[in-house]
Amino acid sequence: MMFFPWKRALRSKSLWFSLLIMAVLGSIAALAPRLAPHDPYQVSVSQTRRPPMWVQGRTLSGIPEFPLGTDRYGRDILSRSLYGTRTAFFLAFTAVPLAALIGTLIGFAAGLAGRPIDAWIILFMDTVSSLPGIMFVVIIVLIFRNMLTPTWFHGLLTVVVGFATISWVSLARLIRVNVLQINSQSFIEAAVALGASRRRIILQHFLPNVLHIIIVWIINNVPAVILLEAVLGYIGVGVTSAVDGGEFSVISWGGMFFSGRSALTSNPLMLIIPSVCILLISMSFVLLGDFLTSVSRRE
Numbered sequence: 033m034m035f036f037p038w039k040r041a042l043r044s045k046s047l048w049f050s051l052l053i054m055a056v057l058g059s060i061a062a063l064a065p066r067l068a069p070h071d072p073y074q075v076s077v078s079q080t081r082r083p084p085m086w087v088q089g090r091t092l093s094g095i096p097e098f099p100l101g102t103d104r105y106g107r108d109i110l111s112r113s114l115y116g117t118r119t120a121f122f123l124a125f126t127a128v129p130l131a132a133l134i135g136t137l138i139g140f141a142a143g144l145a146g147r148p149i150d151a152w153i154i155l156f157m158d159t160v161s162s163l164p165g166i167m168f169v170v171i172i173v174l175i176f177r178n179m180l181t182p183t184w185f186h187g188l189l190t191v192v193v194g195f196a197t198i199s200w201v202s203l204a205r206l207i208r209v210n211v212l213q214i215n216s217q218s219f220i221e222a223a224v225a226l227g228a229s230r231r232r233i234i235l236q237h238f239l240p241n242v243l244h245i246i247i248v249w250i251i252n253n254v255p256a257v258i259l260l261e262a263v264l265g266y267i268g269v270g271v272t273s274a275v276d277g278g279e280f281s282v283i284s285w286g287g288m289f290f291s292g293r294s295a296l297t298s299n300p301l302m303l304i305i306p307s308v309c310i311l312l313i314s315m316s317f318v319l320l321g322d323f324l325t326s327v328s329r330r331e
Contacts, residue, residue: 046319053316057309061117068111069099072283076106083299101299103291113305115283119188120313123261124254127192128199132250135200136242139207140234143215150208161201166263169194173264188282191264195257203249210242244324252321255314262286262310266293285310 041047060067082102085094094101100109142153172194214220214237223233265286285306292302 041323044323047323050316050319050323053312054320057117057313057316058121060114061121064114064118068108068114069097070108070111072107072111072115074107076102079106080104081295081298082106084301100301100305103288103302104294109288109299109302109305112283112288113285113309116285116288116306117309117313119282119284120258120261120309122188123191123195123257124313124317127195127257128250128253130192131196131199131253132203132246134196135203135249136207136246138200139204140211140238142204142208143211144230144234153208157201157204160198163198165198166260168198169260170264170267172197191257191261195260199253199256203246206245206249207242210245211238214238214241248321248324251317251324254317258285258310258314262289262306265289 079098079102081104082092082098083089083094084101085096085099087094087101098108098110100113102108103112138153138157142150142157145153169191173190176190176193220233220237223237228236262285265284266289288302288306292299292306295302
């Protein structure tokens with residue numbers, strides 16, 4: 033089991049930098065309704081494709097009311113960027129933990145069930161890992177994103193399910209290997225000899241010894257789901273839906289990529305702002321994951 037090195041953490045500049053970025057972006061996500069100068073869903077036909085306020089064009093100039101400009105529907109880019117932070121955190125803290133739960137359960141099943149079942153589980157994991165990941169997620173999103181769910185959930189749950197369906201394999205393999213190693217230790221044999229139940233052995237001996245693996249895996253895979261949503265949004269199959277006005281149901285950085293492609297020359301901020309946000313949040317989790325990985329290797 034891993035003991036956290038607090039002294040080393042206090043001296044780590046990269047760790048504090050990552051925590052600072054997370055704190056700032058987390059605060060933005062929590063306070064987005066108060067920070068946003070406009071309703072991010074509000075359409076204004078008279079303010080469409082307005083450039084940033086410091087740009088003075090021949091036909092259309094920027095105004096202080098919309099500091100970063102507007103999109104093709106007249107929606108405020110700054111407000112939509114702030115609200116996109118909420119979607120990113122929602123996906124990060126639902127899709128990745130769900131994938132971790134699936135991987136942990138299957139990994140434990142493979143490590144404890146015995147050779148015949150273990151062989152079938154390994155075959156299943158090999159089959160899932162052989163699937164083209166992003167294409168599989170695209171199929172899931174296209175099939176299920178317009179189902180009869182509450183409007184706010186259009187696309188979000190399908191991205192969560194799609195990511196969890198394809199990404200659990202790596203964690204399951206790690207859990208399986210570690211469970212097999214722990215199962216051969218003498219303290220497990222002693223616990224069995226003393227009459228401890230299987231549930232008690234798992235909770236008191238197996239789980240504490242693999243918990244740090246699960247935590248590090250979760251931290252390292254948060255950027256993956258955020259980048260996945262951005263890629264899906266850029267190709268037009270993200271968390272938004274174009275059916276029956278569904279495009280206005282969820283605000284995401286990936287959706288801003290899709291709507292900003294046509295404004296690359298007139299207002300590149302529609303692509304730059306979500307790109308910088310994705311870079312910052314991904315970098316913060318990568319730095320935190322690197323620190324936790326180095327800690328787990330030195331234990």
